[in-house]
Amino acid sequence: xxxxxxxxxxxxxxxxxxxxxxxxxxxxxxxxxxxxxxxxxxxxxxxxxxxxxxxxxxxx
Numbered sequence: 001x002x003x004x005x006x007x008x009x010x011x012x013x014x015x016x017x018x019x020x021x022x023x024x025x026x027x028x029x030x031x032x033x034x035x036x037x038x039x040x041x042x043x044x045x046x047x048x049x050x051x052x053x054x055x056x057x058x059x060x
Contacts, residue, residue, distance in 0.1 A: 002040050002059030002060055003039075003040060003060060004037050004038065004039060004040055004059075004060040005037070005038050005039075005040050005044060005045075005048070005057055005058070005059060005060065006035055006036075006037050006057070006058040006059075006060055007027055007029065007035065007036055007037075007038060007048060007055050007056070007057050008029075008033065008034070008035045008055060008056045008057075008058075009024060009029040009031070009032055009033065009034055009054065009055055010032070010033070010054065010055060010056050011032075011053065011054040011055075012032055013025075013054070016054065019050075020050060020051050020054065023047050023050050023051050024051055024054060024055070026047060027044075027047055027048070027051075027055075029055070037060065040059070
């Protein structure tokens, strides 16, 4: 497993299920095409799995 994950929001949260909207916000993503670096652990991977259709993930 990588040390960190680079997560980019590629799809808008408008019209998304409220649970998915909160998950994206918890990842630190507020605007479209913004990127955050998060530690690669089970909690973050689980959140990414919930919104995999809305984000792009790269291992660093």
